[in-house]
Amino acid sequence: MDKPPAELVFAHVSDLHVGDPRSSLTPSIISPDERRARVLKAADKSGAHFMLITGDMVSVPGDYKNEYPQSQKELLEYVTIPMFILRATTTYTPQR
Secondary structure: OOOOOOOOOEEEEEOOOEOOHHHHOOOOOOOHHHHHHHHHHHHHOOOOOEEEEEEOOEOOOOOHHHHHHHHHHHHHHHOOOOEEEEEOHHHHOOOO
């Protein structure tokens, strides 16, 4: 970008909760993974200059060893615009 745009547009996505078992409790014709993919793809294609991702990236309590890599895989697969991630409390809380 040579000069700042006249209007700065961003997409805001929050609380992806990768691996959260509660996301399967509500009946749906698509899986939680597909729902997340659709949201990320739509935000990516929205015309925004960047994406702001806030909230919990993974579930609580969860399987962090699998959820973090899955979260990273999904973001790298579906998002092509710059991302800024502001993690929430569950993302900071290590599970032993």
